[in-house]
Amino acid sequence: MVSVPALLPAKVPFVPTPDQLAAAAGNVAHKLLYGGIADLRPMPRQLIDDGMLRELYHYRPLPDVPQLDDPVLLVMPLAAPSRCYDLRRGCSLVEHLVQQGRPTYLVEYGEISFANRNLGMEHWIETVVPAAVREVSEHAGGRAVHVVAWSLGGTFALLSAAAFPDLPIASMTIFGTPIDISQVPLIAPLRPLVDLTDGKIVGTAVHLLGGAPKPLVRWAFQLSAVQKMVTKPYAQLIHLADSDFLAQLEAVDRFTEGIIAYPGRTFGQLYHRFVRRNELVDGTFELADRTLDLADIEVPVLVFGGATDGIAPVPSVRVLTDLLRGSAEVRFHVVPGGHLGMLTGRAARTTSWPMLDSWIEQHASSRRTAEKPATKPASGRAIGANPRRRYSSQSSRDLARPPRRAVSGTPE
Template sequence: MPFLPRPQQLTSAAGNVAQKLLYGGLADLRPMPRTLIDEGTLREVYHYRPVADVAQRGEPVLLVTPLAAPSLCYDLRRGCSFVEHLVGQGRPTYLVEYGEVSFHDRTLGIEHWIDDVLPQAIRAVSEHAGGRPVHLVGWSLGGIFALLTAADQHDLPIASVTLLGSPVDVAQVPMIAPLRPLVDLTGGQIVTQAYRLLGGAPKPIVRWAFQFTSVDKVVTKPLAILQHLDDADFLAQLEAVDRFTENMTAYPGRTFGQLYHRFFRSNLLVSGRLELDGRVIDLARVTAPVLVCAGAGDGIAPIRAVRAVVGLLTGAEEVRFAVVPGGHLGMLTGRAARGSTWVQADAWIDAWDSRRRGAPTDAGPGHASPKGSSPDRRGPRRDAIGANPERRYRSSSSRALGG
């Protein structure tokens, strides 16, 4: 609100404060209804129930949750829920999450997700959806796991892959660069001994690390609340982000160790190759079309860290890169995501639905010809959705939220 707010703003602010005090908050935090269709060790696959009066259309979408983050990232609150958006369009929507990680799970490594969790989830979704191929959408580490799975297991029914804020070149992450000399000096042993003793990265540490990446917003949060007391949607978003942060989970010990040594210390994935359980996974072997989105204000996965994957996907049918507004969580489910990230994902998924059904190559905005489909190599228009790699979506409200 301005220094001298208008009477209408004062009335709105008073109403918001009353709502908060009397009812505990302004955000509609009801989860979208869902049904468990498959489960295993740290694997729960859910199908979101269709809306009664909306016709089902297209191939299914599987949302891949990153480790340590709750599945709330995809279903933050009503009005800012990617799940609600997909279901509202009639898209068959599924999600894989991992439940609570305990000390008992400390021996599980990345292999568990690449060999078991994601392949089983993809097959379960495909079967539940009538044998159709599956569009994978992964945020943060969920996107990296989805990409590694697509590169390693070519027999899976994958229609396309969408990466949202997935950093491949961690040397470009500002919060990591200053720490690397200290880690190298100690040979990484301090952290190694700590995660072995604890059996992984406990929830309080994970929560603190996530908050540390946006410490400036934590410091200025009280002022931001005062300035937006009349904005119920802004306040509701803050409430939903706080709930998300409070529900962070732990990393299993061996998985955390692999991420620490191979991603953080050695930055191996920037080469496009990762040795895992006696084999080498090469990102050049990904054949599915891949959409890559980076958040303009993302401190965990900045643009250069995310864009590094584009040149590694030499075997993909098509690769597109786009910059969207928001921080690490905001680019997925901030208020500006409704008109940017979700638009990108919609166009990409719709395009590759059409390709699977053999639709004409000139399918409108956002639809480009896959390799070998047509002698006409003009490609998509520069104004098509996602076609311009330099395109940016800007939003001051998204930058203010940052979450």
């Protein structure tokens, strides 16, 4: 067990300057008078389509910003509120995309209730995500969609793309989606108990409750960042003069408070098929009467792993790059941050977001139509092989260099 002192910095921080003391006093006063420092106003949006546990929103474009062509669809994971993409002003992926003039959409699922306990993963894979992609494409004038998905939302998006190869998808970007669950240290201590009880204890409890309740899901998310929880008071103290740091803490706290429940059957599938049996590790997933295979995805895929992600450690995410054998191009980047930080942390503004911008621009529909269509490979090629596939693996320190491309299955 790690002791609390071991989690704290070894050196005492420097003595604050008069300017820093004044800034700290201002931040404390602002927090006391106004209740916080962060600008938590959500970006304006409009509901354009809905269904069972499906709400599709279009973020309003800025009047003075020229609009680009291709739409971007942000896909939610279960349990997380949509604030993950719109954390706070100045550190919001939605705000970033809208400011660039990108038509930006988001699909979220609303509040999960006991009445939804019988919904399984197939609802999101076969209905919610495909419907959202098609509706976004139609709303944007028939253009192909750049799908951006985080955490379990990445699992839904990938399996939907594998299930429906005709979906109008221009590219995919996956943030922190664990594929090899055996590489997740948080789950490893649970495996002996799961094997001993054959999964019946958790399964029975979830069945009786109708799902995984909010407090349990929130606790699990917080457990993944236990070190930050322990050191949070100290961090606040030494950063009292840093309003951006304090605002980020406030925004993350609000995000955590907004975590919602999992529907019972879906949670049961995740527990038994992912935690217990690690079924997706080979890239295939049985759904109803068919087998979905990630190797059937042909669109370009960009994959991000967070350097300090406890929920989806880099090795658990990196395996995805070897499973996307049919994709025209696969890139993998390790970026700063934990599970949420890699998506919308302060460092994301200069790491993952510029990479995402470049990726979308590279695979824009206007660029594709201007290029000569690629010749289809001969029908006799090996199953799962794609000779046109490009692969590269980079970290955030490579931002200043143009990406290297290789046709190697081994990360660089």
